[in-house]
Amino acid sequence: MKRLSRWARIAGTAISFAAFGVGGLVLALFCFPVVRIGAKSAREREERAQYLVHLAFRFHVRLMELLGVCKLSVRGAERLREPGGQLIVANHATLIDVVLIGSLMPQLDCLVKTGAWRNPFMRGVVRAAGYVPNDLGEAVVEACAARLREGRSLLLFPEGTRSMQGGELGVFHRGAAHVALRSGRPIRPLVITCSPRFLTRGQHWYDVPDRPMSFTIEVGEPIDPRHVTKEDESRGVASRKLTAALRDFYQARLYDRAGRGAGDAIQGRDLQVGHRPDEDGVPFPR
Amino acid sequence: MKTEFHFRDEDLRLSTHLVDDLDLDSIDAVDLAVRVEEKTGLSLTEADLKSIRTIQDIVDLIDERL
Numbered sequence: 001m002k003r004l005s006r007w008a009r010i011a012g013t014a015i016s017f018a019a020f021g022v023g024g025l026v027l028a029l030f031c032f033p034v035v036r037i038g039a040k041s042a043r044e045r046e047e048r049a050q051y052l053v054h055l056a057f058r059f060h061v062r063l064m065e066l067l068g069v070c071k072l073s074v075r076g077a078e079r080l081r082e083p084g085g086q087l088i089v090a091n092h093a094t095l096i097d098v099v100l101i102g103s104l105m106p107q108l109d110c111l112v113k114t115g116a117w118r119n120p121f122m123r124g125v126v127r128a129a130g131y132v133p134n135d136l137g138e139a140v141v142e143a144c145a146a147r148l149r150e151g152r153s154l155l156l157f158p159e160g161t162r163s164m165q166g167g168e169l170g171v172f173h174r175g176a177a178h179v180a181l182r183s184g185r186p187i188r189p190l191v192i193t194c195s196p197r198f199l200t201r202g203q204h205w206y207d208v209p210d211r212p213m214s215f216t217i218e219v220g221e222p223i224d225p226r227h228v229t230k231e232d233e234s235r236g237v238a239s240r241k242l243t244a245a246l247r248d249f250y251q252a253r254l255y256d257r258a259g260r261g262a263g264d265a266i267q268g269r270d271l272q273v274g275h276r277p278d279e280d281g282v283p284f285p286r
Numbered sequence: 287m288k289t290e291f292h293f294r295d296e297d298l299r300l301s302t303h304l305v306d307d308l309d310l311d312s313i314d315a316v317d318l319a320v321r322v323e324e325k326t327g328l329s330l331t332e333a334d335l336k337s338i339r340t341i342q343d344i345v346d347l348i349d350e351r352l
Binding site for chain 2: 137138141173174175178234235236237239240
């Protein structure tokens with residue numbers, strides 16, 4: 001019985017992947033051309049496209065739940081609907097984090113690797129939605145901050161890529177801190193846990209676990225850069241401090257959770273400690 | 287480098303690698319270049335920046351130009 005249900009969920013996973021690709025094409029070919037009619041500005045066009053992406057992601061999460069691929073529970077979802085552009089930051093647990101977070105937010109800008117602009121299934125979507133490509137060098141920071149200043153919400157993963165299979169946090173890059181400092185926006189941290197772990201880096205899509213992935217997304221209190229840094233600091237120092245504070249936050253959350261028995265992958269593991277402040281309270285790289 | 291990034295003296299040697307040892311990123315590189323330009327009056331090109339790997343490279347570059 002268990003075996004049978006596992007095969008059913010492998011099929012469900014395959015269907016989910018296929019639906020994702022087909023969905024991208026359908027949006028690009030049939031939906032975006034329709035909703036762009038009458039849009040008065042590039043911004044309006046992009047926000048309409050992003051709203052469609054949101055609906056598609058909501059549908060996709062529903063589909064995955066019906067197919068027994070995953071379950072999602074969210075704590076504090078209403079905080080994501082607060083008006084004004086929010087700088088959303090999350091740990092990158094699995095391949096589908098973006099889909100889950102996108103299903104919660106009607107408008108969301110993302111930083112996307114440039115490969116997506118060449119991927120036939122994703123090209124139409126990333127173009128229409130006006131996502132920020134990650135190959136702009138240091139200009140990426142300004143491009144992201146500009147979105148926030150326009151009142152748009154933006155999602156960044158400080159790890160840059162998915163966490164390793166065991167669930168340890170990856171190295172935190174300082175880009176998200178730079179965006180917060182440049183835009184003056186507080187960071188809204190999302191803590192994602194997933195058990196059993198699947199669709200992490202280094203796993204095959206068909207290594208489907210024996211039960212549905214159970215996701216929790218906890219929407220945290222904002223972290224204000226002004227509480228962590230001083231005004232007269234160089235951005236080199238400020239970004240290091242803020243990144244260290246962010247990493248400490250995640251370390252504590254994921255570690256506490258493990259202590260309480262959820263998130264089995266993290267339990268009992270010695271989480272690596274990075275970016276520890278030195279005696280002046282200044283974070284030291286690795 | 288100490289004021290810009292709060293590095294400690296003992297971590298700054300001529301052989302120190304900027305990326306591997308000090309974890310500088312592309313934004314830090316720009317800030318560092320601006321500092322060097324302010325201090326020396328040189329103007330550095332993008333190619334100059336790309337050629338810099340260690341603190342010795344910075345010293346050599348300044349030495350060469352001045």
